[in-house]
Amino acid sequence: MGFLEVMQERGMLAQVTHEEELREYLSSGVRTAYAGFDPTGDSLHVGHMLPVLALRRWQQAGHRIIVLLGGGTAMVGDPTGKSEMRQMISEEVIDQRAEHFKKQLAPFLDFSSPEKGIVVNNADWLRELMYLPFLREIGSHFSVNRMLTADSVKARLEVGLSFLEFNYMILQSYDFYHLNKHQDCAVQLGGDDQWSNMLGGMELVRRKERKQAFCATVPLLVNSQGKKMGKTENGAVWIDPKLTSPYDFYQYFRNLDDDMVEKCLYYFTDLPAAEVKRLGNLRDKEINDAKIALAYETTKLVHGAEEADKAKAMAASLFSGDAGRPSAPEVLLKASEVPGESINVVELLTLSKLFPSKAEVRRMIEQGGLSLDGEKVEVHTFEVLTSRLRQADGIMVKKGKKSYHVLKIQG
Structure with a gap:
């Protein structure tokens, strides 16, 4: 089966433009598709996985991929799904995160040769753009009236949308145009919430280059109630093993x-x-x-x-119910982090990053869902002896019904 057939069989295709034309286009040779990832966080998370796996399916179908790291677009910030403007990030942090994303993507995709796949960073062309020439060449192809109908824009108009963020769609569209011109890339893959931005790039290529261009989106990762997946009581489910x-x-x-x-x-x-x-x-x-x-x-x-x-x-x-203490992942603390004879349980569990905040620890205690070595913690003023953390077995922390960790001092 080809790419479209596999994606449809596995329920991974949400929307696609010019489907029959794309099907014919893919059947006549090796084609190039790209997907973009803005390094606005410290790591990729489960929510990024479907676009990554769409690229993987594309490669498995015998085609070439481009991973685009958004070192340029991250300086603007995608307003999609955000109720307020993203916090501004320095170029240095963006570049560090982009390199980390690049390493994280390597196990999923084949970059063994440029014919199979490459990684590019839109900082290489977006940060060097000159404003007036860009407006004249690209801005003239975009209708403000139409941009205002995009979901990512409409959702923000009542609470406020900065001019900086309003430009995001044009910059993402320019990425597609640039990759089409320099890498013969004719397909953009992405999450379904990016549909409006992706259409802008496809139409720009078709209008300026008079060439074939297509978009295909994967579904958003949501549960049966329509709520976004990839979150736990500790926050996002990260790809980085240091974070999850x-x-x-x-x-x-x-x-x-x-x-x-x-x-x-x-x-x-x-x-x-x-x-x-x-x-x-x-x-x-x-x-x-x-x-x-x-x-x-x-x-x-x-x-x-x-x-x-x-x-x-x-x-x-x-969860086998066997006698004896079961194995569980260890969380190690430095002795300098717990210097006294005891430490408050809320402080300890926040320090260990087993909970994202003190409020989350208190909430778990109030709900009766926290125990240490099998004993339920009843109050948030409970003090944990540091000597227990120095024992070889450490302390077995149970959160809720099924989350276990061993907490101990390193060495």
Whole structure:
């Protein structure tokens, strides 16, 4: 099957322009597609995965990819899905994050030769643009009236949209035009929330270059209630193992709602469609087999087989009901971070980054969902003896029903 057929079979195609024309275009040779990622955060997260996997499917179909890192567009900030203007980030931080993104994307995609795939950074052309020539050459092709109808703009008009952010669509469109001109790239892939921005680039290429250009989007990663996935009580589910451990990553997918399992098996694994359908049809307790398959395959894709094996074994140990203390991922603290004889439980769990804020720790305590070594923590004034953290076994921290970590002082 070709790219479009695979994407449709796996439910990964939300919208596509000129579908029959694109189908014919793809059948007549090796073609180039790109997807862009703005380095506005410290790491890629689960929400970035579908565009990444769309590029992967594109390569698997025998075509060439371009990963575009938004070192230029990150200086402006995409207003899509944001209720207020993003915090301004320095060029130095943006460039550091772009390099980190580049390393994170390498395991998913093949960059072994320029014929298979390349990574570019739009800072290389956007930061050097001259304002008046750019307005005359590109701005004349955009209608303000039409730009105001874009969802990303409409949603912000009532609360305020800066002129800086208003320019984002034009800059993203220029990226497509630049890659078409210099890399013969005719297809942009992206999340469905980027549809308006992507259409702007496609129309710019068709208008200025008089060449074929296409857009295809992947669905947003949402649950059955329409709520964005990829978040936990600790914040985003990151690709970086320093921010979200492979075990926590595994557990996120292991604990998905039943009605999301089949969809995510199609999205995040290479399992054949027939096997996905079989797993998706499991019910009651048997659905756990499908969840384990999803968690394992997704963790293997992101962190490798060794980490996936360890996470699976650790989860089995924790929830098997066997006697004795189960294994759990360790969180290590420096002795200098806990110098006294005791430390407040709220301070400790925030310091260890097991919770994103003190308010989250207090909320978990109030809900009765926090225990240390099997003993429920009843009050947020509870003091933890540092001597317990120095023991070889450390302290087993249980958050909610299924999240376990061993907290100890390093060395």
